[in-house]
Amino acid sequence: MSxxxxxxxxxxxxxxxxxxxxxxxxxxxSRINLISRPHLGLVHALxxxxxxxxxxxxxxxxxxxxxxxxxxxxxxxxxVKNPEVSAIFSDYRIINRLGRNLGTIPSAVSPELTKxxxxxxxxxxxxSVMFRxxxxxxVGGYSLNAYPAEDxxxxxxxxxxxxxxxxPETLLIYLKNDKGITALNNSGMISKTQExxxxxxxxxxxxxxxxxAETSLKNYETLNLADFRKILFFRDLITYISxxxxxxxxxxxxxxxxxxxxxxxxxxxxxxxxxxxxxxxKRQISY
Numbered sequence: 164m165s166x167x168x169x170x171x172x173x174x175x176x177x178x179x180x181x182x183x184x185x186x187x188x189x190x191x192x193s194r195i196n197l198i199s200r201p202h203l204g205l206v207h208a209l210x211x212x213x214x215x216x217x218x219x220x221x222x223x224x225x226x227x228x229x230x231x232x233x234x235x236x237x238x239x240x241x242x243v244k245n246p247e248v249s250a251i252f253s254d255y256r257i258i259n260r261l262g263r264n265l266g267t268i269p270s271a272v273s274p275e276l277t278k279x280x281x282x283x284x285x286x287x288x289x290x291s292v293m294f295r296x297x298x299x300x301x302v303g304g305y306s307l308n309a310y311p312a313e314d315x316x317x318x319x320x321x322x323x324x325x326x327x328x329x330x331p332e333t334l335l336i337y338l339k340n341d342k343g344i345t346a347l348n349n350s351g352m353i354s355k356t357q358e359x360x361x362x363x364x365x366x367x368x369x370x371x372x373x374x375x376a377e378t379s380l381k382n383y384e385t386l387n388l389a390d391f392r393k394i395l396f397f398r399d400l401i402t403y404i405s406x407x408x409x410x411x412x413x414x415x416x417x418x419x420x421x422x423x424x425x426x427x428x429x430x431x432x433x434x435x436x437x438x439x440x441x442x443x444x445k446r447q448i449s450y
Contacts, residue, residue: 167194167222167235168194168217168218169194169196169216169217169218170192170194170195170196171196171198171212171215171216172185172195172196172197172198173198173200173208173211173212173215174197174198174199174200175200175202175203175204175205175207175208176199176200176201176202176203177202182197182199185197196215198211198215204307204310205310205311205313206305206306206307206310206313207307209304209305209313210304210305213296213299213300213304216296218296219295219296219297220238220239220242220293220294220295220296221293221294221295221296221299222234222235222238222239222292222293223289223290223291223292223293223294224290225289225290225338227338227340228290228335228336228337228338229335229336229338230334230335230336231332231333231334231335233334234253234334234335235293237330237332237334238251238253238293238330238334239293241328241330242293242295245326245328247325247326248274248325248326248327248328249294249295249298249299249321249324249325249326249327250292250293250294250295250298250299250318250321250327250328251292251293251294251327251328251329251330252270252277252286252287252288252291252292252327252328252329252330253270253291253329253330253331253332253333253334253335254267254268254269254270254329254330254331254332254333254334254335254388255267255268255288255291255333255334255335255336255337256268256333256335256336256337257336257337257339258336258337258338258339259338259339260338260339260340260341265339267333267388268285268286268288269286269331269386269387269388269391269392269395270286270287270329270330270331270392271286271329271379271392271395271396271399272328272329272330272331272379272382272383272386272392273328273375273378273379273382274326274327274328275371275372275375275379276372276375276376276379276396277322277327277328277329278322278326278327279367279372279396279399279403280395280396280399281315281318281319281322281360281363282360282363282364282367282399282402282403283395283398283399283402284312284314284315284318284356284360286329286395287314287315287318287327287329288335288337289314290335290337291334291335291337292314294321298321298324298325299317299321301324302317302320302321302324303320304317305317309355309359310351310355311351311352311355312352312355312356312359315356315359316359319359319362319363323366331386331387331388331392332387360406361406364403364406364407367403367407369403373422376396376422377422379396380393380396380422397422400422
């Protein structure tokens with residue numbers, strides 16, 4: 164598989180993009196296709212880009228982020244080998260505008276836990292995804308009504324119709340930009356994300372999640388950032404318990420506690436234990 168077959172650049176009426184420089188680069192490589200159009204907004208630009216793409220596999224990228232040179236090959240190879248998966252993400256490292264490292268966020272890896280991790284959706288970053296054009300088209304593409312959480316909304320619909328997964332490698336270096344779309348729409352993002360999160364929680368099959376967790380938590384031992392992956396899974400679990408309207412049985416609570424044995428006690432922050440104890444105190448527990 165070649166590194167890429169086409170580089171599609173959508174200029175959505177940008178006022179700060181150096182279009183002349185992009186045109187110069189395009190003249191060097193025939194695979195680069197620059198399309199300038201009037202400004203219609205991010206969601207329109209995303210759906211337009213999908214329609215214009217000539218390849219079934221599409222890798223999303225933002226102009227100010229950095230990527231592992233092998234990102235396209237690794238994600239493309241994964242999707243070719245796993246036809247049941249419609250979208251693949253990766254671990255990512257965050258930097259600020261000065262290049263300072265702000266930490267690495269590990270992914271959930273398996274399809275079931277990647278879907279579950281949408282509860283705290285920072286683990287499936289938009290610019291890390293490669294997806295199948297046909298799968299995204301089949302679920303209606305990005306929704307304007309979901310903006311500015313249009314990515315989370317799409318991942319949820321893909322996860323319901325197929326599978327989504329993650330590669331446990333850092334393939335994205337994400338620039339934290341205080342002037343970016345995410346930062347400028349923070350209040351709207353929080354509100355829409357919470358709305359989508361509650362929809363996701365109502366449709367979670369906790370039995371399947373816990374069954375998958377037994378295997379995945381063991382497999383994490385062979386991966387980098389193993390302890391952090393486990394901690395983030397328990398954070399997702401606490402979020403589910405905290406926000407779910409379903410009663411949590413004593414038996415189920417014991418099962419959740421058993422899962423925590425997969426991590427060394429000193430690796431689980433005290434907030435996890437306190438979180439469960441708080442749920443026991445404040446909620447009606449059914450027998």
